[in-house]
Amino acid sequence: MKKLLNYISVLGIALAFTACENDLEKVTYNVESTKAAVLATPATTSYVLESRYSENTAFTLEWTAPDFGYDAIVTTTIDFDLAGNDFANAIQLASVSTATSQEITIGTLNANILTLLRTYGIEEDFSARDFEIRLSSSISEAANPLLSNVLTLNITPYSADIQYPEVYAVGDYSGWGWDTAQSLFSFSEDAVNFEGIIDFGENKGKGFKLTGDTNWDNGNWGLDGSAAAPEAEAPSIQLINDGGSGNIACYSHRYYRFQFNNSTLLLTNNLSFDALFLVGSASGLTWDTSKPENEMQFDPERQRFYIDYTFAANDEIKFLTDNGTWFGGTSDGGLNTQDNIKIATAGSYRIYVNLNNSSNMTYELNAEDYGAE
Numbered sequence: 001m002k003k004l005l006n007y008i009s010v011l012g013i014a015l016a017f018t019a020c021e022n023d024l025e026k027v028t029y030n031v032e033s034t035k036a037a038v039l040a041t042p043a044t045t046s047y048v049l050e051s052r053y054s055e056n057t058a059f060t061l062e063w064t065a066p067d068f069g070y071d072a073i074v075t076t077t078i079d080f081d082l083a084g085n086d087f088a089n090a091i092q093l094a095s096v097s098t099a100t101s102q103e104i105t106i107g108t109l110n111a112n113i114l115t116l117l118r119t120y121g122i123e124e125d126f127s128a129r130d131f132e133i134r135l136s137s138s139i140s141e142a143a144n145p146l147l148s149n150v151l152t153l154n155i156t157p158y159s160a161d162i163q164y165p166e167v168y169a170v171g172d173y174s175g176w177g178w179d180t181a182q183s184l185f186s187f188s189e190d191a192v193n194f195e196g197i198i199d200f201g202e203n204k205g206k207g208f209k210l211t212g213d214t215n216w217d218n219g220n221w222g223l224d225g226s227a228a229a230p231e232a233e234a235p236s237i238q239l240i241n242d243g244g245s246g247n248i249a250c251y252s253h254r255y256y257r258f259q260f261n262n263s264t265l266l267l268t269n270n271l272s273f274d275a276l277f278l279v280g281s282a283s284g285l286t287w288d289t290s291k292p293e294n295e296m297q298f299d300p301e302r303q304r305f306y307i308d309y310t311f312a313a314n315d316e317i318k319f320l321t322d323n324g325t326w327f328g329g330t331s332d333g334g335l336n337t338q339d340n341i342k343i344a345t346a347g348s349y350r351i352y353v354n355l356n357n358s359s360n361m362t363y364e365l366n367a368e369d370y371g372a373e
Contacts, residue, residue, distance in 0.1 A: 171208025
């Protein structure tokens with residue numbers, strides 16, 4: 001009986017080993033049988049970008065799917081860098097799993113080019129340059145990614161500091177002067193539709209008006225004193241253009257994103273809050289909406305939020321207002337989704353958030369500005 005039991009034990013081990021071998025054979029990764037994705041060359045390889053078309057598609061990348069020899073879960077990133085640098089400082093334009101094409105908008109492309117130029121110490125030079133694009137496909141951090149062929153595109157970017165037409169929100173918060181007044185901008189450049197974030201600071205609710213210039217002579221938009229007073233936090237207000245128009249004083253939060261049409265003279269409030277927080281999985285952050293910390297500061301000159309923070313690789317973040325509005329995004333710097341933003345590279349960054357343009361909200365991770373005054 002003892003011998004029989006020994007035989008059974010040995011047989012069980014052998015069967016278990018054989019089963020493990022069979023399982024391993026099913027998922028064997030053979031690098032010699034893999035095939036990298038192949039990028040197709042776009043019809044045009046030279047581009048001059050213009051800010052007024054920022055929401056349009058610059059180009060659509062198309063490629064054949066990578067093949068790892070079996071049905072694997074693949075992550076493919078679109079790497080982008082200045083030509084001739086072997087992708088040493090590559091930025092990810094996008095990340096996909098099963099897709100074999102990706103549209104790249106002009107605004108996204110331009111923002112990434114400006115980030116690259118700063119990385120290479122190039123400032124205020126918007127000349128045409130060659131840039132390279134490739135695909136990097138991986139199934140695991142333990143295996144080397146498959147790299148596609150490289151495309152070279154010649155691209156002329158535009159300055160991010162373009163001077164859009166603007167109207168001025170002058171009021172008690174600015175001492176009724178224009179030197180410290182903030183603006184609404186015509187991002188479509190039609191000089192009719194304007195939008196922007198205004199920070200009223202501690203003087204919220206104390207009154208403001210809109211003007212078409214840094215004086216009272218080229219548009220003086222306020223309340224019609226003969227009409228009923230607007231309700232508190234009114235979604236929209238009909239203004240008049242009159243030197244005797246009344247001050248707008250029905251808004252009591254600190255931050256507002258207003259839209260204004262200087263043809264219909266309709267002022268619209270489409271976002272209001274008192275604080276914006278950085279939230280996420282990084283050390284010292286939280287997803288708990290009841291306990292947000294790390295309030296972002298506001299730069300009234302650039303009309304954008306900012307905060308300094310140090311991240312580990314693959315930390316995830318979002319931005320959250322005190323009244324529960326979330327802003328998530330993608331790796332290309334856009335903030336128009338609810339997705340978590342993954343920090344690809346560990347480091348210390350100044351994070352900028354720009355909510356002025358409701359159809360093109362953005363964020364930026366800037367290592368050079370970390371700790372700056």
